[in-house]
Amino acid sequence: MQMTLAPILDVSKVREFAGNEALAEFFRRFPPLWSMSDESLRSLLGTTYYVRQGEEIVGLLSLTAFDSNCRKVDLGIAILPIKGRRALATQACELVAEYVFESLGYNKITCNVLDSRSDLVDLLSSHGFVIEGTLRDSCYWQGRHHNEIILS
8 A cells, every 4th residue: 555644734633643542652752742832843843744554644754953054854754563564664765865855955864763673774774874873872762771873
């Protein structure tokens, strides 16, 4: 099934998403959407996208830290552990690369990945990302510190 990206353009939609316990639990590495003020949520509008498979929300994708001087942007991506997850992530990477490089004219996308996510490191590497370095113990998640691998 074809994947689509749908921009989050409405604060109430973010609240609706955050209210889905299964999704919120899986995406807790993203900013705590359920506790953010409406003003903070509005800052995410237009740069955060639902990843949809048909009508079902199966992930989130965000483009942040736009730097027009260096022409780079940060990518955040999370897809639920469902059948076809790798194919969805591949499609998302291709859409993002086309948008960032062709539409925006930027020349760099960076992505920080938990070191336990070798599958995502492999996927990004297969799309031309290279490992730039590692941030040791830079993320606290699921009760412990994790290293983050920086790819661009």
